[in-house]
Structures are given as C-alpha cells and as structure tokens.
Amino acid sequence: MAATTHTVTNQAPPLVEYDVFTADRALSEGVERHVAPELAGEVREELSWLGRTAGSARVQEWGVQANENPPKLRTHDRYGRRIDEVEFHPAWHRLLDEAVAARLTDAWGRPGGHVRRAAGFLVWTQAEAGHGCPLSMTHAAVPALRTDPELAAEWEPRLTSHVYEEGLREPSLKAGALFGMGMTEKQGGSDVRANTTSAQPLAGEGEYLLTGHKWFCSAPMCDGFLVLAQAPGGLSCFLVPRVLSDGTRNVFRIQRLKDKLGNRSNASSEVEFDGTWARLVGEEGRGVRTIIEMVAATRLDCVVGSAALMRQSVVQAAHHAAYRSAFGSKLIDKPLMRNVLADLALESEAATTLALRLAAGGTTATPSRTGPSCGSRCPPPSTG
Numbered sequence: 045m046a047a048t049t050h051t052v053t054n055q056a057p058p059l060v061e062y063d064v065f066t067a068d069r070a071l072s073e074g075v076e077r078h079v080a081p082e083l084a085g086e087v088r089e090e091l092s093w094l095g096r097t098a099g100s101a102r103v104q105e106w107g108v109q110a111n112e113n114p115p116k117l118r119t120h121d122r123y124g125r126r127i128d129e130v131e132f133h134p135a136w137h138r139l140l141d142e143a144v145a146a147r148l149t150d151a152w153g154r155p156g157g158h159v160r161r162a163a164g165f166l167v168w169t170q171a172e173a174g175h176g177c178p179l180s181m182t183h184a185a186v187p188a189l190r191t192d193p194e195l196a197a198e199w200e201p202r203l204t205s206h207v208y209e210e211g212l213r214e215p216s217l218k219a220g221a222l223f224g225m226g227m228t229e230k231q232g233g234s235d236v237r238a239n240t241t242s243a244q245p246l247a248g249e250g251e252y253l254l255t256g257h258k259w260f261c262s263a264p265m266c267d268g269f270l271v272l273a274q275a276p277g278g279l280s281c282f283l284v285p286r287v288l289s290d291g292t293r294n295v296f297r298i299q300r301l302k303d304k305l306g307n308r309s310n311a312s313s314e315v316e317f318d319g320t321w322a323r324l325v326g327e328e329g330r331g332v333r334t335i336i337e338m339v340a341a342t343r344l345d346c347v348v349g350s351a352a353l354m355r356q357s358v359v360q361a362a363h364h365a366a367y368r369s370a371f372g373s374k375l376i377d378k379p380l381m382r383n384v385l386a387d388l389a390l391e392s393e394a395a396t397t398l399a400l401r402l403a404a405g406g407t408t409a410t411p412s413r414t415g416p417s418c419g420s421r422c423p424p425p426s427t428g
C-alpha cells in the first residue's frame with residue numbers, strides 16, 4: 045500500500061552493487077606496486093570479482109543478518125548431552141563459504157600470496173568484519189604448525205583448502221577446517237607467562253592432557269586450536285582438536301559467550317579443559333616462540349582489518365554527503381564538509397598503503413627451528 049503520510053526525500057540510496065576493490069584507488073594502485081608485473085592482470089581480475097561480490101546487495105545483506113542475529117551457545121542437546129556448539133545465522137556460514145572459496149585462508153606458498161590475500165581481506169571485511177576473525181586465525185596457524193612437519197602435513201591442506209565445511213566432524217573426513225587460538229587466561233592476558241593451564245604428558249609421543257581454562261577463545265566452533273599450557277618443561281604450545289581422530293568429541297567446555305560491544309557476529313567464548321587431549325607443537329618450554337608465528341600473522345590482519353573499516357567509513361560518509369542536502373546544497377559541496385572528508389580519506393589511504401606494504405614484506409613462512417631458546421625469557425605476545 046502506498047504511504048499516505050509523507051514522501052521520503054533527501055535520503056541517500058543504499059550503497060550497493062559497486063566494486064569495492066576497483067573503486068579504491070589507494071588499494072588497487074598499492075596492489076599493482078607490490079605484485080610482480082606478470083601477475084598484475086590475474087590479481088586485478090581476482091580482486092575485482094571479490095570487490096563486486098563484497099559490494100553486492102546480496103552480500104551486504106548477509107553482513108547485516110550475521111550481526112542482527114548473533115551466535116547462540118548450545119552447551120547441551122535437548123536430551124541433556126553436552127555438545128558445546130555455537131549456532132550461527134546461515135548468513136555467517138555463507139560469508140565464510142565465499143571467503144574460503146576466495147582463498148582468504150590460502151596465502152602461504154602462493155605467488156604474491158600475502159599481498160593478494162591482504163587486499164582480499166581488506167575488500168571482504170567491508171562485507172562483514174566479524175567472520176574475519178576465524179579466517180585470520182586459520183591463515184595464521186600455518187606457520188606455527190610448520191614447526192612440526194608431521195602436524196603441518198596433516199592439517200595444512202585442510203586449513204588452506206578452498207572448501208568451507210561447517211560443523212564438527214572427525215578431522216580426516218573434512219575437506220576444509222578452521223583454527224582458533226587460546227592464550228588469554230583470567231589472571232594473565234598480555235602476560236601469558238602467568239598461564240596456569242597444565243599439560244600432563246601421556247605415554248604417546250607428544251600427547252598430553254590439559255586441565256585449566258581460557259578466558260578468551262574466539263570462534264569456538266573452529267575444528268582445532270593452538271593453545272598455551274604449562275608442561276613439565278615450561279609454557280608450551282599445543283594443538284587441541286574439537287573432534288578426536290576416532291570421531292569422539294574432545295573435552296572442550298564452552299562456559300559462556302562474551303557479550304561484546306563490537307565484533308558481535310563472531311562468537312568469543314570462555315572455555316574449560318578437563319583432561320582435554322592435546323598434541324605438542326614445537327618444543328616443550330618454547331610455547332611463546334611457537335605460537336608467536338600465529339599471533340604475528342593475526343596482527344597483520346588487525347592492521348588490514350582496521351584499514352578496511354576506515355575505508356568503509358569514508359566510503360559511506362562520502363556517499364551520504366553526495367546525496368544529502370542541507371541549507372540549499374549538497375553536503376559534499378560544503379567547504380568544511382569537504383575538509384573533513386578529505387582528512388578521513390587521507391588517513392584511510394595511508395592505512396591501506398601501510399597494510400599492503402606490511403603484507404608485502406613482513407611475513408616469513410618457515411620459522412627457524414634451531415634459533416636460540418628463550419623459554420620464559422621470551423617477550424609475551426599480545427594475544428586475541
């Protein structure tokens with residue numbers, strides 16, 4: 045039925061159906077600068093495709109849905125059995141599906157991999173930012189896992205796969221897997237050396253049982269986690285799978301989800317380990333040295349993700365100012381408004397340029413296994 049009370053005027057149309065990548069000069073020129081000339085055409089095409097997808101009305105709507113319908117914790121099934129699962133809106137899964145297919149978890153070993161992935165992450169975050177957390181952690185787990193060739197051989201193909209498979213299943217049956225990380229405890233966030241979660245060795249080589257907790261564990265629906273715990277030889281890094289190789293569930297008690305101000309589409313949880321099976325990654329006592337490889341790669345995404353949010357804010361602001369009129373003319377034509385928008389654009393372009401520069405030069409895929417052991421003298425990583 046037609047509205048009878050008033051006609052809506054002077055409102056901007058929805059900002060959809062545009063190419064998030066190509067519309068961004070700082071980003072597209074930065075990519076040209078950092079990829080080899082023979083790759084430039086292919087990379088431009090790949091990112092422009094992702095840009096059109098990210099800017100489409102369909103995908104923008106997924107972003108809204110994933111945030112309006114935040115994840116729900118299901119500790120038990122209806123019959124009282126413990127399941128420790130998180131239920132997400134279908135839009136969340138669609139976003140992850142597109143992102144994994146677009147190779148946002150596959151940078152290591154791919155020509156120009158870190159630049160094209162960072163640019164893709166910058167584009168795709170503008171569709172929805174929260175699901176970037178498991179994407180980032182999955183991508184980042186690879187260099188830490190490579191400290192153990194056996195574990196890398198088992199997990200890397202799943203982490204870098206282009207197939208997203210939601211739901212917990214026996215790892216060998218999944219074509220793709222996601223990873224998270226657990227460092228922060230109640231008594232120590234940045235200072236992970238204060239961790240009290242303990243790791244008791246089992247008879248099997250590299251096998252341990254963990255007892256303790258993590259105060260922050262984001263994306264707890266992931267298939268596996270790199271976790272810090274105190275082994276007899278000191279703070280060590282462990283791989284904790286949600287499902288064991290025989291198909292049974294590992295002990296991974298999700299106590300509750302954080303009620304967050306931002307990042308609401310993503311679940312961040314508090315978890316407890318109670319005889320939780322874990323496999324050592326790297327050497328005992330060198331947990332910080334091992335997990336820092338993962339932490340460092342996620343920190344790059346903190347830069348890229350922040351640059352993406354800045355860019356999206358500028359684009360939304362400029363779009364609004366281009367359509368909205370006040371006092372007889374468009375906002376975008378007012379000198380003071382232009383000053384504000386130009387300032388925002390400048391900072392956004394600087395952030396984008398820095399992010400690409402870091403992605404081009406700042407990551408190493410294979411950490412040295414023979415470097416000096418710093419043990420408890422290692423500087424603590426900034427986690428999360």
Ligand SMILES: Cc1cc2nc3c(=O)[nH]c(=O)nc-3n(C[C@H](O)[C@H](O)[C@H](O)COP(=O)(O)OP(=O)(O)OC[C@H]3O[C@@H](n4cnc5c(N)ncnc54)[C@H](O)[C@@H]3O)c2cc1C
Binds near residue numbers: 232
């Ligand atoms: C949305 C979200 C998701 C997260 N997900 C995860 C996750 O998946 N896994 C995980 O392990 N953690 C996660 N975290 C935890 C996060 O990494 C921690 O909050 C972070 O490490 C800081 O720890 P803290 O909050 O205990 O602060 P503290 O370490 O207690 O620090 C408090 C304040 O002191 C400052 N500070 C600390 N040390 C120094 C110093 N040496 N010099 C000067 N200032 C200092 C800090 O910057 C901070 O402002 C998440 C956090 C958030 C908010």
